Amino acid sequence: MALLQRVAEQGRRVVRFTLDGRPVEALEGDTVMTAMLTNGERLRRTEFADSPRAGFCMMGACQDCWVRTEEGERLRACGTFIADGMRLLSGGEWTS
Amino acid sequence: MSEVLPPVIVGAGPAGIRAAERLVAAGLRPVVVDEAARWGGQIYRQPPDGGFTRPKTALYGFEAGKADAVHRAMAAIRDRIDYRPRTLVWNCEDGALDLLCDGASETLPFSHMILATGATDRVLPFPGWTLPGVFTLGGSQVALKFQGCAVGRRVAFLGTGPLLYLVAYQYLKAGVEVAGVFDTTPFAAQARATTGMLRDPATLAKGLLFVGWLRAHGVPIHNGIRPVRAEGTERVEALVWRDARGQERRTGCDAVAFGLGLRSETQLADLAGCRFRFDEADRAWLPERDGAGRSSVPGVYLAGDGSGISGADAAELAGERAALGLLEDLGRPVDGKRVKELDGRLARIAAFRRSLSAAFPFPADWADAIADDTMICRCEGVTAGAVREIARSGQAREMNRAKALTRAGMGRCQGRMCSATTAELLSRTLGTGPDGVGRLRAQPPIKPLPVSAGAERREVA
Numbered sequence A: 001m002a003l004l005q006r007v008a009e010q011g012r013r014v015v016r017f018t019l020d021g022r023p024v025e026a027l028e029g030d031t032v033m034t035a036m037l038t039n040g041e042r043l044r045r046t047e048f049a050d051s052p053r054a055g056f057c058m059m060g061a062c063q064d065c066w067v068r069t070e071e072g073e074r075l076r077a078c079g080t081f082i083a084d085g086m087r088l089l090s091g092g093e094w095t096s
Numbered sequence B: 001m002s003e004v005l006p007p008v009i010v011g012a013g014p015a016g017i018r019a020a021e022r023l024v025a026a027g028l029r030p031v032v033v034d035e036a037a038r039w040g041g042q043i044y045r046q047p048p049d050g051g052f053t054r055p056k057t058a059l060y061g062f063e064a065g066k067a068d069a070v071h072r073a074m075a076a077i078r079d080r081i082d083y084r085p086r087t088l089v090w091n092c093e094d095g096a097l098d099l100l101c102d103g104a105s106e107t108l109p110f111s112h113m114i115l116a117t118g119a120t121d122r123v124l125p126f127p128g129w130t131l132p133g134v135f136t137l138g139g140s141q142v143a144l145k146f147q148g149c150a151v152g153r154r155v156a157f158l159g160t161g162p163l164l165y166l167v168a169y170q171y172l173k174a175g176v177e178v179a180g181v182f183d184t185t186p187f188a189a190q191a192r193a194t195t196g197m198l199r200d201p202a203t204l205a206k207g208l209l210f211v212g213w214l215r216a217h218g219v220p221i222h223n224g225i226r227p228v229r230a231e232g233t234e235r236v237e238a239l240v241w242r243d244a245r246g247q248e249r250r251t252g253c254d255a256v257a258f259g260l261g262l263r264s265e266t267q268l269a270d271l272a273g274c275r276f277r278f279d280e281a282d283r284a285w286l287p288e289r290d291g292a293g294r295s296s297v298p299g300v301y302l303a304g305d306g307s308g309i310s311g312a313d314a315a316e317l318a319g320e321r322a323a324l325g326l327l328e329d330l331g332r333p334v335d336g337k338r339v340k341e342l343d344g345r346l347a348r349i350a351a352f353r354r355s356l357s358a359a360f361p362f363p364a365d366w367a368d369a370i371a372d373d374t375m376i377c378r379c380e381g382v383t384a385g386a387v388r389e390i391a392r393s394g395q396a397r398e399m400n401r402a403k404a405l406t407r408a409g410m411g412r413c414q415g416r417m418c419s420a421t422t423a424e425l426l427s428r429t430l431g432t433g434p435d436g437v438g439r440l441r442a443q444p445p446i447k448p449l450p451v452s453a454g455a456e457r458r459e460v461a
Helices: A034-039 B013-026 B057-078 B139-149 B162-175 B187-197 B199-215 B269-272 B311-327 B335-357 B384-392 B399-406 B420-432 B450-455
Strands: A014-019 A021-026 A066-069 A074-076 A088-091 B008-010 B029-034 B080-082 B085-091 B096-101 B104-109 B113-115 B120-122 B134-136 B155-161 B176-181 B221-223 B227-233 B238-242 B248-252 B254-262 B262-264 B278-279 B284-287 B298-303
Touching: A014 A034, A021 A034, A034 A088, B008 B013, B008 B278, B013 B057, B013 B311, B057 B311, B080 B284, B085 B269, B113 B311, B120 B139, B120 B155, B120 B254, B134 B139, B139 B155, B139 B162, B139 B254, B155 B162, B155 B238, B155 B284, B162 B176, B162 B199, B176 B238, B187 B199, B199 B221, B254 B384, B262 B284, B284 B399, B298 B311, B311 B335, B384 B399, B399 B420
Parallel strands: A014 A088, B008 B029, B008 B113, B029 B080, B113 B298, B134 B254, B155 B176, B155 B254, B176 B221
Antiparallel strands: A014 A021, A066 A074, A066 A088, B085 B096, B096 B104, B120 B262, B227 B238, B238 B248, B278 B284
């Protein structure tokens, strides 16, 4: 089930991307964080505790929302906008 | 060197924008560097470009007029400044800033600089605070304002400070179920502080309206509480808390919005060499500034919440005031009447802030209740026990040694999320005051950046 709930601004263009290989949809202007958390419950698992994380501050301070793409690129999810064709992973930044 | 460098402003929130406006009015062309894609700062953050349609009254409520005025002020000077959005300032050294924008780095020398770096939520940990669904209050507001999203279907609001009631109210207005407001401040303390808040009846009235609205919609407001834990394995399922009488209670929810007031972003002031002092009201080390916002370093000025929490209205005034100080130092004529007016208004806000601090005091005893196995550092998984142990054993008596030994503050957030906790744990274990354990030194890069970005700039010594 999704962690974030849309309550407004739902008339935007649909953006298609994959989350852990699964084709899903977000809206233009969504951050990677919003795109992932309206389609799932976490952004990553931590390398130290294997616990799920979903970000915290949403304003680029806590650095708790770094995610990885299938290509190996690392993104800060709260400060990056979703784009068509992104292939995002929620398993963790260092493991696929 | 005969070349005259343009003044640099870091941050395009209310302070940075009003500073820029004043410099432009004096005929200068400042460089305005901002990490966000659009101006406004956190408080007046604008939705992304494309497809967002809510009017400003929906986004900013009672502050819509102020937000709009600040946005318009920036739009009006847009062509007369060198505006650098999406740009991270990651270092300040030898009279120059290191910038990173869309993967490209640049070194920007300056002779005069206004730091308007803003603030983020101050937090202390509790078991379960890293679970998906626990977000800061500021972050929960960003989700709503910037993305049209709520952090959950049924949200518990925990902590203290004006933001606690404001964001709960905004969520309720947006149609989200509010599971309750859980305020760490005892009711009596809040009632007592109300008298002082009469200095600013409009702000007090807004606060009372939020509380009244929440109550009228059946939202329980609990005062004098302490969190016990957020429950859940993959995500938040409940908030367990202790009421003012010490009774443990449980409230089902799928999200917790949490914060204990704000914490200034002071890293750049530190790297610029500014002298710091301990501020009792903010319970934090802050860069010194005079009435005009001058720091201890000639040419470096400070404005807004980045050098002490005083809110958005004060930030606008302080931004303009710092610009006037800068102009005066450049030998330019300044309007003495305007300076006087700004100083008077800033003094009145400062008096009001003191009452606000009394209404929402920092819960100093919270740190004692943090169990040894509670994770205090989200980046590196350091526990409260690890910090207490190095204090007890005499290995660390201040923050930087504690960081070296435990790694608390060494992770990617550079202590933004844990330094308040580490300071409380150290000082309370050692029996010093909160000012007795020093402060974390800032280190470049102040935020993570790709290695390639650093390598292609100047030689790293």
